[in-house]
Amino acid sequence: MALPTIYSIPLAEACEYTRRWRERGNNIKAFTIxxxxxxxxxxxxxxxxPEWQMTQIRVYFGIKDxxxxxxxxxxxxxxxxxxTSYIGGRGVEESGTYDFTRPCPxxxxxxxxxxxxx
Numbered sequence: 847m848a849l850p851t852i853y854s855i856p857l858a859e860a861c862e863y864t865r866r867w868r869e870r871g872n873n874i875k876a877f878t879i880x881x882x883x884x885x886x887x888x889x890x891x892x893x894x895x896p897e898w899q900m901t902q903i904r905v906y907f908g909i910k911d912x913x914x915x916x917x918x919x920x921x922x923x924x925x926x927x928x929x930t931s932y933i934g935g936r937g938v939e940e941s942g943t944y945d946f947t948r949p950c951p952x953x954x955x956x957x958x959x960x961x962x963x964x
Contacts, residue, residue: 875951
């Protein structure tokens with residue numbers, strides 16, 4: 847069993863948060879984020895632009911051209927500013943914004959998660 851952290855909240859509280867979200871009529875219930883892809887982005891940006899000392903990631907809500915909801919992730923520098931672009935290894939400006947999330951519905955828990963129940 848994992849040790850509690852300062853970020854952990856009781857399940858009942860998490861269920862209340864998600865219930866309130868659903869009651870506001872939001873279609874999207876959750877997003878699935880691939881941990882390996884997230885770690886790759888963090889490692890890549892930390893290696894390429896270490897002077898920015900990325901300490902956080904900001905998440906923006908978005909809608910793609912096909913009307914699918916998405917999350918746009920961007921690293922933050924030590925001043926809390928979005929790192930929206932950077933000069934890559936070939937001396938070319940690269941985008942610092944990412945979307946590798948998948949919305950639920952379509953990637954929802956199928957095991958009866960209490961976070962999806964009213």
